[in-house]
Amino acid sequence: MGTTAQRRRPELAAFLRARRARVTPADVGMPPGLRRRTPGLRREEVAQLSGVGVTWYTWLEQGRPINASAQVLDAVARTLRLDPPEREHLYRLAEVAFEPAPQRLTRQVGPEVQGIIDALDPLLAVVYNSRYDILAANPAYLDLFIVPRTRRLGVPNALWSLLTVPEERCPVVHRDAELPVMVATLRSSYGRHVGEAAWEDYIRALSEASPRFAELWASGAVTPPGPRVKTFRHPAVGELRMTSQSLSIDGMPECRIVVYTPEDEDARTKVALLRERRQRLWPPADEEAAGIVHRRKTEDPAPLTGDGILITDL
Structure with missing residues (x-):
């Protein structure tokens, strides 16, 4: 051969x-x-x-x-x-080392991707770019998490919100174990963007907003995205164990669909309860007006609204 x-x-x-x-x-x-x-x-x-x-x-x-x-x-x-x-x-x-040209940070998704994650309901699905900006989410995700725009970024950002929200309001149960993994995953993406203004400003601003992030960032840990079992809490149904799985998206470099699947029967029951709660509080005809299906108008400064956990930005 x-x-x-x-x-x-x-x-x-x-x-x-x-x-x-x-x-x-x-x-x-x-x-x-x-x-x-x-x-x-x-x-x-x-x-x-x-x-x-x-x-x-x-x-x-x-x-x-x-x-x-x-x-x-x-x-x-x-x-x-x-x-x-x-x-x-x-x-x-x-056989020459290849340095790809810098990619612009993806900030929105098209209707095809939005349609895919909507069709995954009742599974929770969200689209992240490589710095954890939330580009789109389906109704099931918004049953559990509501993340408003991060004022310093202009878009919802899961990592920023988790690092700056008070611990008693954080939806992640084992935050001390999960946040280091998320920061290490961020660093694995950052390696492709060292020196780029958008990334350097993001790291600097998040370090100023969160001493915990600055500490984790200084550790230098690196890990790629991968499946994990995470435990979340919701004020209406309590704790849920969910498995996360990342899926790449053709034509959207460094973006991924993350799908959260109930890990056990208890979590499946609670996801169903949250879905029923949403349908009771916001009938289908009112879902778009209530903002719990998705928000395609990214210029709207209002936070995503719904029945999930409100993760405020500081």
Whole structure:
């Protein structure tokens, strides 16, 4: 079968040839020339436009075991007009460490994603971005949690709220065990955004608002998102043990749907009681007006409202 590198080289050669064939001289401001038999650009033209030697580029396209720097691959990628996924593919095949371009922090979801989490009711479902901003939630989630906008951020933020709410009002029963995990998960995302203003401002502001966060952040712990069993409390039904599971979302980098499933029969009964309570207090015709289905108008500064636990921001 050969080594991984040996299997990648033929794929790299085929990929570069195919990308070169689709770029015409006109695309890069060159005259078409006469008696052109090569579809797209010639190898020497790619080398010239990329600022590399013809022999070196020929060897690269032939999949020979040569070293390529990120700067040279970027030049080739620009010449071949590679989009971000293609650029990443080129780096992987050439076995060069890939640094993705900074992604803008996702702040909203489309109707398709909202429809998916709504359809999961009676399971609790919420959409987080990588810093725990709440982008959308379904009615079942809002039966248990109500998180208003965090004034410093302009959006609801689960981590900020949990760190700044008084302990007696915190819906997480084992806060001292759960908060370190959430902060470590945040740090695993932060590693991709070090130096970005939105992230640095967020870390600085949260450190000022919560000495506990500053302490946990200073520990340097890192962990990826993963399933966990958590215990929550609700003033109407008491404690509920729930299992959280994260699902990635195509087209929304660093966002995930988190679904909370009752861990036992007692929790299932209490989730059903909360659902009945919602339907009794807010009949279906009034749900949208009451704000407990979801809030798509993100410009509305009012907090999410419903029958869950109000987690205030400080």
